[in-house]
Amino acid sequence: MAKFQISVPASSANIGPGFDVLGLSLDYSMTVDVETSSGPGDFVLTYEGDSADSVSTKPSENMVTQVALYVLRCNGMEDFPVGVRAHVKNPIPLGRGMGSSASAAIAGVMLANEVAKLGLSKDEMMDYVLMLERHPDNVMAAMMGGLVASFLRELSEEERKAFEPSDDDLLKHRALTIPPKKLASYFRFPWNPDMKAIVVIPEFHLATSKARSVLPQTYSRADAIFNLQRLVMLTAAIGQSPVQADVVCEAMQDKLHQPYRASLVPGLTEIINTLKPENLPGVCGSCLSGAGPTVLALATANFEKIAETMVGIFKKNGINCRYLVLSPAFGGASVTYSS
Numbered sequence: 001m002a003k004f005q006i007s008v009p010a011s012s013a014n015i016g017p018g019f020d021v022l023g024l025s026l027d028y029s030m031t032v033d034v035e036t037s038s039g040p041g042d043f044v045l046t047y048e049g050d051s052a053d054s055v056s057t058k059p060s061e062n063m064v065t066q067v068a069l070y071v072l073r074c075n076g077m078e079d080f081p082v083g084v085r086a087h088v089k090n091p092i093p094l095g096r097g098m099g100s101s102a103s104a105a106i107a108g109v110m111l112a113n114e115v116a117k118l119g120l121s122k123d124e125m126m127d128y129v130l131m132l133e134r135h136p137d138n139v140m141a142a143m144m145g146g147l148v149a150s151f152l153r154e155l156s157e158e159e160r161k162a163f164e165p166s167d168d169d170l171l172k173h174r175a176l177t178i179p180p181k182k183l184a185s186y187f188r189f190p191w192n193p194d195m196k197a198i199v200v201i202p203e204f205h206l207a208t209s210k211a212r213s214v215l216p217q218t219y220s221r222a223d224a225i226f227n228l229q230r231l232v233m234l235t236a237a238i239g240q241s242p243v244q245a246d247v248v249c250e251a252m253q254d255k256l257h258q259p260y261r262a263s264l265v266p267g268l269t270e271i272i273n274t275l276k277p278e279n280l281p282g283v284c285g286s287c288l289s290g291a292g293p294t295v296l297a298l299a300t301a302n303f304e305k306i307a308e309t310m311v312g313i314f315k316k317n318g319i320n321c322r323y324l325v326l327s328p329a330f331g332g333a334s335v336t337y338s339s
């Protein structure tokens, strides 16, 4: 018998120009308290937190347990090898751009790793996670912690086939697909210790699939260069102390996803245009958080005033929100044993 807690932070992807590249883990975590029996038994799942009325607690339907079952299957097990009681506490809002699905996928892989004693490292667990979240930005930040950039390596023809099944194939239809190895590389950037993330969370949902469906297939050279220039500047400027707020603010501009998603998030453009250091001291820029609708601002002071300004702009657009002032979760995802 063992007792342990899995903790996985929320995350904000993109941070402006880093579309599908950059992610920031946030100290706002989902936890799974697990108790295993010494022999085979049932899996009992309970859930509290965001969307508790719609999240299934049937192990065959819940994303955390579906992911765990997928990992077990890849390692020769059709079911959990021991009895499990697991309680999920999840404050991360679902479908709002704070990486809820990334956290759930990581929690599922960690659950399988611990219960079946697979002994996988974080890097090895990421291969399974990436089969479910194909863009590495949220998942890499949530797993490793901090401000993280990552990319997937080029795949061989054979590996590409292994990467083809959708998450529905893997989770609902239980396709046995072992992930290619060492799929992603990552790098963590320095972070100015005074810098905090203000996340303003609208009360409506926006599925990532919908927010991706409005994006174009191709981009102009000018727009690609615009983002490349800002992305490199942003990753260097964000860790400086004292911070050059005007440089970070300009470096958070984007032409690859935000202009196309603005119509799905009324108020986004006005927030980005208003949150400039010359208008609001302390602010270092703002962006859509992940696929939205949450909007994130970076700031080193005046957090409440900046948050209220963002909430006010959303309100003018008929959208109610709440806000949080968060620091990065530098440690990323973790497992702690209590006995």
Ligand SMILES: Nc1ncnc2c1ncn2[C@@H]1O[C@H](COP(=O)(O)OP(=O)(O)OP(=O)(O)O)[C@@H](O)[C@H]1O
Pocket: 011, 013, 030, 055, 062, 063, 064, 088, 090, 093, 094, 095, 096, 097, 098, 099, 100, 101, 102, 104, 138, 206, 207, 208, 209, 289, 290, 291, 292
């Ligand atoms: N803790 C959880 N338990 C079960 N299912 C979850 C959990 N968290 C997320 N999900 C599933 O993930 C879906 C949300 O994923 P989606 O990618 O649309 O949004 P997000 O991950 O919150 O946002 P983003 O990727 O933009 O940061 C939910 O509708 C639900 O199916």
Ligand SMILES: N[C@@H](CCO)C(=O)O
Pocket: 013, 014, 019, 020, 021, 135, 137, 138, 208, 211, 212, 257, 290, 291
């Ligand atoms: N990079 C992703 C993050 C959301 O999962 C997007 O913006 O679509």
